Each structure stands twice: as C-alpha cells, then as structure tokens.
Amino acid sequence: MIKSIKTWILIGFASLLLVACGQGGGGAGSKKSKTLDNTKKAGFVKCGVSQGLPGFSNADASGNWSGIDVDVCRAVAAAVLGDADKVKYTPLSAKERFTALTSGEIDVLARNTTWTLSRDADIGLTFVGVNFYDGQGFMVRKNSGINSVNDFKNGISACTNTGTTTELNMRDFFNSKNISYEPIAFEKADEVVQAYDAGRCDTYTTDKSGLAAQRTKMSNPDEHKVLPETISKEPLGPVVRQGDAVWEDIVRWSLNTMIEAEEYGVNSSNASSLKDSENPAIKRLVGSEGELGAAFGLDNDWSLRIIEQVGNYGESYKKHIADTGILPNRGPNQLWTKGGILYVPPAR
C-alpha cells in the first residue's frame, strides 16, 4: 500500500507541478544555470537513486547511501558545493524516475538507467555519459540443467521488472529464437527475487550486474547461476533534465573527471601531492593549470575535490562492485588503455 500510494502521490504531484507551477524551467542557451543556482541556494544536490541495488545505489541500516551511481551524485556535490556528503537522495522506482526528473523533484538521476534513443530524444531528458557498461542476461537454478539460452524451450516463464528496457529486450530475444514464453513483470526488484526464488518462474532476467547483485539476496545464492550469454547492450549512465546546458556539462564532466583521473593514475590519496606534476593533463585535473572550472561557473579546484572526496572511477568500482563480490572482473568497464571501453574526451 505504502509503495503504491507513494507512486501515485509522486506521479500526481509531479504532474501537478507541471500543471500548476509558473513558467519556470530552464532557460536554454544562456550561461546561467538555474539548476546550479538552486542547488547552491539549497545547499545540497537532489539526486534520484534506486530503491536498493547493491553496488549501484544501496542504503545501509543507518540510511547511508553508497554505490557507483551514488558516487556520481557525490562527485557533483563535491564539485558544486565543496562537500561530497551534501546530497539528498530520493529512492525511485523505474516507473517514477523520469517523471521525478522532468518535474524538478530531483536534478540528477543516477539510477542504473539505460541510455536509449527514445529516452534521450523523446521525453525531455539528456544522458550525460556512461558509468557502467552492462548487458542483459538470464539467471537460472543450477540444477535446472539449463546451461545456455539455447536450452530454453517453449513455455518457459521469465520474471523481470516492469518499466525497464529488459521487458523489451526479453521480447526481442524470445521472438528471435522463436520461443513462446510467459512474461511476469513485477514493479519492485525485491518481489521479482521472491517470486523467482519461490519457483513461480524458471528464469530471472535483468542486467547482468543486477543479477549478480540480486543473487546475493536469494535464500540460497549458490543454487543459482547466470547464463553466459548477453542479449543486449545496456549502457547505464546519469541523466539530467533537458534545457540546462551548464548543469548538463557539470554532471558530464564530474563523471569524466573520475574516469580521466584513473587513466592518469590520480587517486584520492595522491591527488593533492600531484599539484606540481610534470604532466599538464594531471595538473589540469588537480587544478594547478588552466581555468577549466570557470567554463561552468565553478572554481578551479572542482575536479581536485571530486578526486579527493570521492576517488577516481577505479577506486569507486573496486570499493562498491569488486570488493563486494558482485562483479570482481571489470570486463568492458576497464579503461581503454587496459582493454576495456572506458574512454572519455580529454579534460582540457
């Protein structure tokens, strides 16, 4: 009841906001950023996260959020407000997330959201980058004798989350294999896990990182395995509202800074000592050369603060994804220099 009512209230409220509030909104094109001004005035970054996905955005028992999605918001807060802890987190369901962003309830959406054309172009959102390259997979019981997606047969039942790209990929996949299947879509990930665990469905499908994370919540994690095949591209990344170019740039470059810092070996412990580095790229990262912050109305130490307070991408990945046992192997989420596909434009 609480959940449902919350959804309705949020959507209702968001719609009302669109309906009733004055003709606010972002003035596109100008150098001034309304979102930046409001964030400074409020003293915190309004960040939308998931309702609990270990490794990405998950709250501990005392309500502290952590994860690589959370770190994007922390980086923005460090850059804009000087303190990575000045973030207000709003847990959102897949269904609520975009409405919450377009209506101004949140300013950054960092909620393992797949970047697609229609989302980017159609509904007033802008994706600023990718902080995790994922792909959809399937989880089955180990004793099922299913070792590959080629073992799926007509009549298989598949559980997933509603309102996500996985629902669409699942259909594309089963259609292409000409397999008839029973799709069962729940609103919350916890309910999907419960239903799959109980035997309501034979396979559970979502992003592979999600499968790995949810497996830890099962009553007996060792009884389940993730099939090797990946059936889709799922580039997950932070999203902002369309129409505030400056804010968009701040979020994009906060993320890029973390990745670039890893590339140049700058991390939270050595960042301040690298002020006099010989490498100009490192000096730009730690703010001792150039005036990069001025481009979006920030001081020159914005990127140093991100690295010092949040760390570089590698540190964030290690802390939240690798060390927690979710996905020890970085796979495509490795730097381009080390065989992965993480490649960001130069910060100069």
Place this chain on the structure above:
Amino acid sequence: MILKKFNIENKKARDLIPQAITVLALLSVIIYFATNAQINMGNRGISFGFGFLNQEASFDITFSMIEYDGSHSYGRAFLVGLLNTILVSAIGIFFATIMGVIVGISRLSDNYLIAKVAEWYVEIFRNIPLILQIFFWYFAALRALPLPENGISFYDISFLTIKGWYVPKFIWTNFNIFLLSVIAAFIAIYFINSYATKQREQFGKQIPTTIISLTTLILIPLITFLFLGVSLTFEYPVLKQLSPTVFTYAGGVSIIPELIALALALSMYTATFIAENVRAGILGVGKGQKEAAASIGLNKNQILKLVVMPQALRIIIPPTTNQYLNLTKNSSLAAAIAYPDIVLVFAGTALMQTGRAIEIISITMLTYLTLSISISIFMNWYNKKMAIKEK
C-alpha cells in the same frame, strides 16, 4: 414597465447567475491549468499528444483475454489491461457478494459456533490492510503450492501448481449456434415466468416455474448438440518437461496465480464489509414483519426468502454499491503482485516506455471514473427496481 420586467427576470437570474459564475470559474481554472501545463511541458521539451497509442508497444503481457503480443499497439495494451481489471473486479464482486451474504446471515445464526466463526472472520479480514492480504495470498499461501511436476491433481484433468491452475480448454464447434440457443432459452424462461405470474395473480394457480425454467435451460441447448452440429471437446493440460528439472503444463488453460491471489484477497476483504451490510439490512427489518410471517405459517427459510430479504435489500444495496466501487478501485493494487491490470500494463509499463505521464495518467483516471460510474448507474437502477412499489 422595464423595471418591472427586469425584476421578474431578476428572480430567475438570481438562480442562474451564481451557477453561471461557478461554471465559468471552473472552466477558467481548467483552461489556466491546461495552458500552464502546455507551456511548462514546452519549456521542458515534452510534447503532448495521443499519437503514441497507435505505436507498437513491443512488450508482452502475461495474460490477456484478447489476442495480444508486443507487435500490437499501446492502445491494444490499454484494452488488455482494462479487460483484466474488469475481469478481476467481476470475479471479486461475484465471490464477495456470495461470501458476504453467507457470512452476514451466519452472524445472525442461532448456532453459537457458526455465528462466532462468522464474527471472527469479519473482524480479522476487515482489519488487516488489503495490500498485506494480497501479499499473504500471493507470497505466503501460493508459495506453499507444489512445483508443476508434483502438481495437485484433480482427476488428472486439472492441476494446481505454483505456476498457476491448469484447467481443460473448451474446444467448441459451432459455438455461435449454442450461444444463440442459450439466449433463446433465457427469452423463453422470461415469457414462462411472466405467464406464471399472471396465472398466479389472476387465478391463484401455482405453476412450478423453477423446474420448468431449468428444463428449458437444459433442453434447448441440448437440442443444438443432438441435431445442429454443436459439439464440445476438451483439451487437457499435459505435463511438459523443459529441462531435467524444469516442468510446465502444455495445452489447456492456465489461470495465473496472480489472478487467483488477487481475486481471493479482494473478495475475502470486501466480503467482510458486505457481510456487515447484510447483517444491518436484516436487523433493520421490523421484528413485527417476521412475527407476522411466522403467524401465517411460513417456515424459517420462507420468512428469510419471502419477507425479510426483499425488505432488507433496500437497506443493503446502497452501501454495498460503495463496496463494489471500492473493490474495483482496490484492484489497482494488482501491480504489486504482477497481475497485468490497467495500472501495471498501462500506467506502468506503457508510461515508462513512452514517458507520457500526463496523457497516460489522465486516461487511466478517466477509465476508473467511467468504470465506477457505470457500476453506480447499474446499482442505482437495481436499487430503484427493489424499492417499495406503491400499488
């Protein structure tokens, strides 16, 4: 003269002007909101329109009463969700009414055990939030059901498992002729009944209408089977192995556990309120009525059926209408357990895929409004029919 005329008109005007002002104010508020929404959505780069209803939905739905797959449109997906909402509401209302009446009457029973059981049932089920009951039936009760390979079998033609209740599928030939014969039977029964009423009122002749009606209902469709080429065969569900340990049933019809859990929870919950309405209705009939009925030699069942219930219904119907409306609206909690009703399919998945929050939420609200008003209109008609007729 003019002044007088104005004065006469003024009387009418006094009634009309405030109403006109109210309507105008309401209209301007709506127009203000609409334009504002348009401007705000424009600023945020959100377009408004219903064109998306014709686009391909490209997601599948577990359970649909009409032909549907992802290649159909969002409009079609809306229809699937709407029909599923109507289905679960209709099932819920049907069972809630039956259970409500039984429990309501039981609460007034002279039998201590029956009365107490009914009382406990009401007190327990109406005081637990509905969403918890839905979760209970879905995650706790149905979880106890076996996997398909150990399904609970009913004479090997129907199987109850955690994946659903598999029942035989009816395969008709010439179903249209059969349907027509059933309609014909009902028309015949209507005429038989009105003839019987006339006979009774004019000549005091009793005609055994129940038996005649039943015979008609069986006989006329039976003729179509024997002479008009109607036939019915069953397709039974058969266990099918998908992998060494994964089983399901092929053939037959699967009643999904989401529907069972939701219908159970909705009817068990609403039945408690209906039971209280029934009890209130029966207690609201004057004691003298029962005594009078007893004095002319009617037995207990006859008193209930012929004297008490017709009068009690007048008290029962209006609050029960409310319960029907509540049940219909409560069915929107379906989303929690993946029953594909209009909220899950349309205000959930379709909203997410298209991002058209305002359009979809408005359509969904209007749909519930229409459903509720239809139920109200029907129940008001029924209420009028049951009201005291002055002769």
